[in-house]
Amino acid sequence: MSNFHFSQPLDLQYGCVDMSHGAGGRATAQLIAEIFYQHFHNEWLAQNNDQALFQPPAGRLVISTDGHVITPLFFPGGDIGCLSVNGTINDVAMAGARPLYLTAGFILEEGLALRELVKIVASMAQAAQVARVPIITGDTKVVERGKGDGVFITTTGIGVVPAGINIAGDRARPGNVILINGEIGTHGIAILSQREHLGFETTIQSDTAALHDLVANMIAAVPELHCLRDPTRGGLATTLNELAQQSGVGMRLFETKIPISSAVAAACELLGLDPLYSANEGKLVAICPATQAKKLLTIMQAHPLGRAAAIIGEVIEDDQRFVQMETAFGSTRIIAWPVGEQLPRIC
Amino acid sequence: MSNFHFSQPLDLQYGCVDMSHGAGGRATAQLIAEIFYQHFHNEWLAQNNDQALFQPPAGRLVISTDGHVITPLFFPGGDIGCLSVNGTINDVAMAGARPLYLTAGFILEEGLALRELVKIVASMAQAAQVARVPIITGDTKVVERGKGDGVFITTTGIGVVPAGINIAGDRARPGNVILINGEIGTHGIAILSQREHLGFETTIQSDTAALHDLVANMIAAVPELHCLRDPTRGGLATTLNELAQQSGVGMRLFETKIPISSAVAAACELLGLDPLYSANEGKLVAICPATQAKKLLTIMQAHPLGRAAAIIGEVIEDDQRFVQMETAFGSTRIIAWPVGEQLPRIC
Numbered sequence: 221m222s223n224f225h226f227s228q229p230l231d232l233q234y235g236c237v238d239m240s241h242g243a244g245g246r247a248t249a250q251l252i253a254e255i256f257y258q259h260f261h262n263e264w265l266a267q268n269n270d271q272a273l274f275q276p277p278a279g280r281l282v283i284s285t286d287g288h289v290i291t292p293l294f295f296p297g298g299d300i301g302c303l304s305v306n307g308t309i310n311d312v313a314m315a316g317a318r319p320l321y322l323t324a325g326f327i328l329e330e331g332l333a334l335r336e337l338v339k340i341v342a343s344m345a346q347a348a349q350v351a352r353v354p355i356i357t358g359d360t361k362v363v364e365r366g367k368g369d370g371v372f373i374t375t376t377g378i379g380v381v382p383a384g385i386n387i388a389g390d391r392a393r394p395g396n397v398i399l400i401n402g403e404i405g406t407h408g409i410a411i412l413s414q415r416e417h418l419g420f421e422t423t424i425q426s427d428t429a430a431l432h433d434l435v436a437n438m439i440a441a442v443p444e445l446h447c448l449r450d451p452t453r454g455g456l457a458t459t460l461n462e463l464a465q466q467s468g469v470g471m472r473l474f475e476t477k478i479p480i481s482s483a484v485a486a487a488c489e490l491l492g493l494d495p496l497y498s499a500n501e502g503k504l505v506a507i508c509p510a511t512q513a514k515k516l517l518t519i520m521q522a523h524p525l526g527r528a529a530a531i532i533g534e535v536i537e538d539d540q541r542f543v544q545m546e547t548a549f550g551s552t553r554i555i556a557w558p559v560g561e562q563l564p565r566i567c
Numbered sequence: 568m569s570n571f572h573f574s575q576p577l578d579l580q581y582g583c584v585d586m587s588h589g590a591g592g593r594a595t596a597q598l599i600a601e602i603f604y605q606h607f608h609n610e611w612l613a614q615n616n617d618q619a620l621f622q623p624p625a626g627r628l629v630i631s632t633d634g635h636v637i638t639p640l641f642f643p644g645g646d647i648g649c650l651s652v653n654g655t656i657n658d659v660a661m662a663g664a665r666p667l668y669l670t671a672g673f674i675l676e677e678g679l680a681l682r683e684l685v686k687i688v689a690s691m692a693q694a695a696q697v698a699r700v701p702i703i704t705g706d707t708k709v710v711e712r713g714k715g716d717g718v719f720i721t722t723t724g725i726g727v728v729p730a731g732i733n734i735a736g737d738r739a740r741p742g743n744v745i746l747i748n749g750e751i752g753t754h755g756i757a758i759l760s761q762r763e764h765l766g767f768e769t770t771i772q773s774d775t776a777a778l779h780d781l782v783a784n785m786i787a788a789v790p791e792l793h794c795l796r797d798p799t800r801g802g803l804a805t806t807l808n809e810l811a812q813q814s815g816v817g818m819r820l821f822e823t824k825i826p827i828s829s830a831v832a833a834a835c836e837l838l839g840l841d842p843l844y845s846a847n848e849g850k851l852v853a854i855c856p857a858t859q860a861k862k863l864l865t866i867m868q869a870h871p872l873g874r875a876a877a878i879i880g881e882v883i884e885d886d887q888r889f890v891q892m893e894t895a896f897g898s899t900r901i902i903a904w905p906v907g908e909q910l911p912r913i914c
Contacts, residue, residue, distance in 0.1 A: 368716070
């Protein structure tokens with residue numbers, strides 16, 4: 221709405237969101253123009269309609285939606301803004317797709333400081349730019365103080381799946397190999413330590429990152445890839461249980477092979493948490509035929525987001541669909557599907 | 568996740584949403600299986616991945632996102648569920664597009680009664696079925712009691728634009744004619760009367776409806792259509808001001824030509840509200856060349872959602888981009904672009 225003129229610019233230093241910003245009139249238009257368009261500017265937003273028009277490339281498309289309600293809004297290594305961009309890019313990429321566009325729906329709480337909103341929107345814009353996936357349309361609503369929690373962001377992503385790629389949660393087969401692209405559990409522990417003001421010696425940073433470039437390299441090298449999924453809420457344990465359920469298989473993990481930083485391991489021990497259930501925001505699980513595993517591992521390790529990639533287990537036959545783990549002590553333990561999460565509002 | 572088995576079904580009569588339902592584990596899977604999949608079931612949800620895969624038809628696509636935070640959740644003529652489906656279908660249709668698919672992101676407040684959630688989800692499912700636009704993927708988050716307000720729903724819609732159709736907010740030209748498909752202001756007044764427990768003699772019902780079939784008829788008959796927009800938040804006045812701003816034109820309305828029910832007119836007079844600023848959820852404004860206006864009107868009136876359609880004004884040259892109205896008394900009044908809305912959280 222860059223052709224609209226407002227008598228006073230928004231007070232981005234001391235101003236707050238008020239109910240008029242969600243009411244659809246001049247105040248809404250000004251918020252959109254001076255904050256959202258200012259940071260997200262691109263040719264689709266410039267269309268200035270209630271929807272964005274684009275010409276998709278040929279092929280199958282995927283669409284994914286993810287709401288973000290994380291608390292606190294700012295945490296070591298990121299904030300709700302970049303998280304909402306990276307998280308949805310990853311959900312699209314987990315189909316092997318190349319993400320094309322994002323949309324963003326904001327639910328703001330009355331009283332939110334405009335300077336906080338600006339920080340969040342700038343972080344989204346930067347994440348979108350780094351990922352080369354523009355935010356092409358959106359929506360803003362405002363709820364009364366005490367009816368929301370600062371800001372909720374629902375992002376939707378759309379992507380195109382290269383021909384010949386068929387990645388899905390029901391394609392894990394006995395004999396397949398399970399890989400992960402790096403150290404687990406950091407996002408969950410970063411949020412917990414921030415929330416509880418735990419003063420660890422080293423600050424543990426969220427691993428939030430967009431994984432689509434890594435995925436593009438992986439499917440180019442190993443188009444036979446069977447499954448990809450990002451172990452976010454519920455961590456690695458939950459994601460592997462979901463895949464085991466969907467594919468009707470069991471899994472065997474090797475505890476000593478699962479990458480984990482010493483800081484996260486120490487924090488988990490101190491807090492009595494299991495890193496297998498701790499959330500990740502820049503990790504993916506890949507399942508591929510055994511013959512392709514070494515090749516896939518090499519490709520993953522060559523990417524900045526896969527340097528600590530590892531083969532962590534294998535898919536086995538099991539009518540009960542259990543995920544089990546050989547521990548460092550040589551015993552075997554069942555990795556159960558949790559009812560809830562260790563922490564609420566982790567993403 | 569229909570292949571998952573849960574020891575106890577959800578208590579849909581007396582149960583409530585709790586934090587575990589948003590944590591990504593078994594409780595989330597059960598909520599999805601027994602409420603969302605139960606009502607939305609379709610081949611895309613059955614893919615059971617974090618994203619839905621589809622093959623788009625050839626052509627340009629549009630995407631639109633809309634958050635819904637309406638209060639109360641249930642109101643005369645609808646609820647947040649059908650509103651969230653119809654609203655986003657309409658945003659897609661306002662590009663002249665045929666809506667293909669929807670996604671839905673839920674933000675639930677801890678303590679929400681499951682039977683209310685079921686009513687809302689069933690209403691969404693019914694609206695989607697009537698409109699023939701399936702909900703193909705989604706997401707569920709839960710926030711603590713007092714950090715949300717029952718349920719917020721962000722829907723995203725994707726649609727395909729027929730070849731040769733170019734509808735946009737900047738295409739209104741002096742000499743064009745302005746039409747509307749029926750009586751204005753009913754949604755806003757329905758919500759207000761429900762919220763304030765106003766006992767009007769007749770219950771005023773929200774006009775929530777999906778307009779894509781009407782739009783399909785309109786563009787088939789008049790492919791030269793210039794603008795379409797649904798006058799939701801801020802009502803007809805706000806939408807016409809937006810279009811005037813975007814197109815760099817003025818507009819002249821004729822008060823006596825604007826359809827309004829006697830019930831809404833009476834309620835507005837009683838409450839001191841202006842129906843021009845009252846929200847609609849089943850209305851569209853169309854702008855077309857004068858030569859096509861009568862033909863377009865006939866087509867609109869032939870559709871159940873356009874029976875009370877009317878020509879309400881014309882586009883004029885005006886560097887100031889004012890929307891003005893000839894009143895019933897023959898005087899002229901400027902229809903200003905409001906700062907906010909008469910009512911918060913109307914959609």
